[in-house]
Amino acid sequence: MRVFGCQQNFSDGEKLRGVLATCGFAAAPDIDRADVIIFDTCAVREHAEERVFGNVGALKSVKQDRRETVIAVVGCMTAQPTVARKMRDSYPFVDIICGTNALTELPRMLCEVFLSNSTVTEVGGETFPLDDSFEQLHTVRDNSFKASVPIMYGCDNFCSYCVVPYVRGRERSRAPEKIIAEVRALVADGVKYVLLLGQNVNSYNADKYDFARLLSELDEIDGDFWLDFMTSHPKDCSEGLIDIIAQSRHIVHRLHLPAQSGNDRVLRDMNRHYSRARYLQLARYAREKMPLMSLTTDILVGFPTETDSDFEDTLSLITDAQIDASYTFLYSPRTGTKAATLPDPSTKVEKQARFDKLLAAQRAVSEQLYARYFGVTMRVLCDSLGRVNTGVDGWYSGKSREGIIVDFMSNVDIKGQFVNVVITDTKHWAVVGKLI
Ligand code: 5AD
Numbered sequence: 001m002r003v004f005g006c007q008q009n010f011s012d013g014e015k016l017r018g019v020l021a022t023c024g025f026a027a028a029p030d031i032d033r034a035d036v037i038i039f040d041t042c043a044v045r046e047h048a049e050e051r052v053f054g055n056v057g058a059l060k061s062v063k064q065d066r067r068e069t070v071i072a073v074v075g076c077m078t079a080q081p082t083v084a085r086k087m088r089d090s091y092p093f094v095d096i097i098c099g100t101n102a103l104t105e106l107p108r109m110l111c112e113v114f115l116s117n118s119t120v121t122e123v124g125g126e127t128f129p130l131d132d133s134f135e136q137l138h139t140v141r142d143n144s145f146k147a148s149v150p151i152m153y154g155c156d157n158f159c160s161y162c163v164v165p166y167v168r169g170r171e172r173s174r175a176p177e178k179i180i181a182e183v184r185a186l187v188a189d190g191v192k193y194v195l196l197l198g199q200n201v202n203s204y205n206a207d208k209y210d211f212a213r214l215l216s217e218l219d220e221i222d223g224d225f226w227l228d229f230m231t232s233h234p235k236d237c238s239e240g241l242i243d244i245i246a247q248s249r250h251i252v253h254r255l256h257l258p259a260q261s262g263n264d265r266v267l268r269d270m271n272r273h274y275s276r277a278r279y280l281q282l283a284r285y286a287r288e289k290m291p292l293m294s295l296t297t298d299i300l301v302g303f304p305t306e307t308d309s310d311f312e313d314t315l316s317l318i319t320d321a322q323i324d325a326s327y328t329f330l331y332s333p334r335t336g337t338k339a340a341t342l343p344d345p346s347t348k349v350e351k352q353a354r355f356d357k358l359l360a361a362q363r364a365v366s367e368q369l370y371a372r373y374f375g376v377t378m379r380v381l382c383d384s385l386g387r388v389n390t391g392v393d394g395w396y397s398g399k400s401r402e403g404i405i406v407d408f409m410s411n412v413d414i415k416g417q418f419v420n421v422v423i424t425d426t427k428h429w430a431v432v433g434k435l436i
Pocket residue numbers: 044045161162163258260298299300329330331332333334
């Protein structure tokens with residue numbers, strides 16, 4: 001199975017693995033020996049879809065050599081009826097095509113293909129399951145000490161550039177007692193990092209619980225673990241939520257708050273429902289409460305109505321909000337969204353120039369901000385062997401409670417453990433330190 005896209009897709013992937021395990025399948029050592037090949041796809045940008053088309057196209061020879069291999073393309077990309085049709089027309093050798101919301105049907109589809117040798121297309125885009133059939137699926141976790149827990153599915157925000165509300169449907173919040181029980185069980189099982197997932201976790205709403213109450217109750221669970229969440233929408237993020245994070249025992253001191261743009265008119269055109277001033281207010285409040293916290297963001301460059309002069313406001317937001325790191329994306333028109341119908345006068349070259357400027361500005365701000373960790377002792381959850389970006393032996397890499405990548409040396413294997421590291425050097429994407 002290959003998973004593309006966001007954390008939610010990776011979480012879906014763990015469920016798919018559970019479904020397959022229940023059906024008696026185990027992971028194949030390599031693609032040439034797989035009986036079933038699954039691509040779990042992303043629709044957020046065209047580039048992601050092109051990659052999947054390329055990867056699936058390359059499987060034609062596999063199907064020619066081993067006709068019995070079942071190929072399935074599932075997820076957000078194939079939840080769009082036009083894309084599902086294009087997949088079917090371009091690659092008739094694909095056996096199963098289904099959308100994100102039809103994943104519970106995968107065992108039945110596999111049976112149909114195995115028993116009748118027919119192909120199955122089930123987009124499922126219009127009929128989102130309102131019951132908890134999806135969440136009841138068995139999960140096979142990728143990692144023994146890190147786990148993600150979806151708290152809600154779908155999105156109601158309809159940001160004008162985004163396809164997610166169309167492919168994942170309306171917001172559905174999971175029952176709080178199920179989430180609390182799941183986190184409790186994960187912690188009891190030795191999990192050290194729990195990531196709560198939702199397209200807009202701030203609009204979590206179920207059985208008299210809002211997100212703040214859910215987070216507070218999860219924070220009361222005993223044990224040595226960190227609690228993280230994504231994604232938080234600035235329109236619904238509040239000072240109260242930041243207070244909860246600051247006072248918490250387990251919640252990470254990192255806020256991922258996608259700004260998308262720093263210009264008020266562009267934000268309005270994006271249907272984001274907050275202003276630059278409000279974003280700055282939240283950023284400053286968070287920093288005031290937690291000086292060492294990290295603030296990360298998503299920026300969309302080249303939205304159709306964005307001009308070079310509007311973009312200057314995005315550039316200055318990076319400095320004014322003191323953003324530690326930004327995930328930057330070039331706008332990609334998505335069929336069915338409002339933005340895709342807008343005139344888009346800026347050229348590719350102009351948009352690329354804005355993108356490059358943003359990377360340079362972010363690098364300068366990060367370099368200066370990361371320097372504040374020099375000499376600080378950070379608690380780090382050790383993630384992997386090898387220094388980030390070099391993989392040199394003897395090094396380990398982990399993340400601090402602020403979500404900062406920390407590289408350090410160790411003679412003993414400490415993967416999956418909390419350690420303390422004093423920071424001796426800082427870069428613009430990571431810090432380096434000495435294990436205490
Ligand atoms: N084009 C480019 N980037 C997009 N994103 C969402 N839709 C698009 C699009 N049409 C980005 C946003 C979002 C992140 C997950 O993906 O920045 O926060």
